[in-house]
Amino acid sequence: MKEITPIISTVMEQVREGILITDEKGNVRCANDAALELLNLPANTKPKNVREISSCNLVELISVAEESEGQADGASQQNGNFITFDHALKGRDATRHLRFRTGVCNVPGSSNRFRAIMIQDRTGEQRLDSVLNFRRGAGMVTDDPAMLEVLSEAMRIAESEASILLQGESGTGKTLLARMIHKHSKRKDERFVEVSCAAIPDALVESELFGHVRGAFTSAVSDRQGRFQAAHNGTIFLDEVGEIPINLQSKLLRALQDQEFEKVGSDQTVQVDVRVISASNRVLRDAVDEERFRPDLYYRLAVIPIYIPPLRERPGDVPLLIKHFYQGLAERGYPEDIGFSHDAISKMMDYPWPGNVRELANAVEHGIICAKGKVVTDASLPKDIRDYGGTHDSRRSGDRAEIEEQDRERINAVLRKVDGNRAEAAEELGIDRSTLWRKMKRLGIDPQKPGPDSLDY
Structure with missing residues (x-):
């Protein structure tokens, strides 16, 4: 083993995948720079033993994988066949998805054996797989790179609590995307309340969103909760949010910012916990410039803006x-x-x-x-x-x-x-x-x- 180690090390540095070679006791004989980088280890600091790798318990991972694949007996004695397993390695800034392939080999002319561990970074492929699964779950049919990037971004931000503004022409799939963001969020088991702001007469928008109490107006014969209260602990989707009258936008801003409001005809404050996803088929930034939409509300809604390209593009x-x-x-x-x-x-x-x-x-x-x-x-x-x-x-x-x-x-x-x-x-x-x-x-x-x-x- 000592005689061929320098040759193996030279070859390993020309390989893009990470490679570790250990003896039967786990002592690291060779490790290329790619392996150190993939395992979040400092460069030029080869560990003496695989048990010193702090980013993951490689010994346990291999043992579990071999037993599940039937490649080790009850005493964990390996039978020499190579196995493959995946592991998500959490780093300081991101998670790497690694694929390991490992097995025990005999040294020619010796009774010694060594273990080869090959490591491949599949983060890109995993991200693409997740996007494609998200696409299928959303019911969206596309192979367009721009649309796949939209779905990738939606998937990344789904678990956050940030407000999202979806912008795109009518019929591009904003509602479908909003539903799927909710289904992939932490609130997926709670209600998803859809509101078509353009379909509500101006005089009824406040009551529809925030509810009313009995006697608030002529036809208010009983108390009624609004859509925000109905979406408590869940997500509210405000479609065509640009159609909300300017005189109500300050109340909507308070509901987003402070998660509280008063029903129409009441001075009692209602507190909610709601995530807001909104959509518009026109550029809200233009409405802000034309003073038809409050800039502070726009910035609160568009913490994460997503543009959905039209079909002609x-x-x-x-x-x-x-x-x-x-x-x-x-x-x-x-x-x-x-x-x-x-x-x-x-x-x-x-x-x-x-x-x-x-x-x-x-x-x-x-x-x-x-x-x-x-x-x-x-x-x-x-x-x-x-x-x-x-x-x-x-x-x-x-x-x-x-x-x-x-x-x-x-x-x-x-x-x-x-x-x-x-x-x-x-x-x-x-x-x-x-x-x-x-x-x-x-x-x-x-x-x-x-x-x-x-x-x-």
Whole structure:
């Protein structure tokens, strides 16, 4: 062993994995720099014996692994076969996920035996595995690097108590992500309360969030707890938080900051323990600059801001999502032998998807219903997607006025088709009603004035 040790040491330093070689008593004969670094040991300080490695009890880890693999008898005598086991090594700043492979070997021409221990850093692979598991648990279908990074960040911060602000267009999956953050948090066994702030009339927002007492207003015939109180010890998800009236934002700030508030009509303080996740389909920072949203509330909500990219920025996900939605439809009783033509998939990948994933799901269903000869062709797709080719260059040019005009025409066309019913129009467009209402206001579509482009309803 002494004769070959210098040769082994020279070779070991050229190997990226960590390597330890010990005798039968655990005395370390060789150890490369990679092994010292992976085991959180100071450089150039080779331990004399594996029992001196303070970062982990390597002797016990090997013994347990060998017994569980059947590679040691009742007296812990090794049979010579190599085994593999994983161990999470906690460091000062982070946890390393290590894979160990070890076994006992004979020295040629001698009765002595030595143990080889090889160590591989699998922290990166473990993190990726965790992200992919998180993705599957969230019901999110993506292979896009930007989206995987979003999921990785969400997974990292799930166990914290920090407030999270999810920003992204309607239909990008903000609600799904909020639910999964809660499921991976310390509050996972408590309630997850969802509030669509845009769906609550301004006059009822305060009562809905914080509750009221009997007699607080005309229709308050009994005491009622609000959503914050309902979420005590759990998580509250404030969707479209930017729609909360400015006059109530100071009360919301106090609820976040001090975890206390008063019900409407009461002077008794209610204390809660609630984690807040909020979402907005517009840039709240712009609302702050326009003095429509309090800056102190924004900073309290956006301790950790996460931006979810729209579907048009990750076209590679479109084929995956088509398959995912088709499988879901087949489980609901739709034909199981429908295929999508290359032209149809190309059209769908080129389309900008203003309604994002929600709109794509509707388009897949539309295509299956209109398929000819069990094939979804470009002719089977919704008219907006079929006709998009002519406007493709103008959309990419960034001409905002032209894009808005196209959106205006598109919304008016759908409104005419459904006789002005906003609920049906929103479903047809693949967006929610509150988003449709905001788009109509922004584009100057007045539902109260009859005309060729805007019906009275």
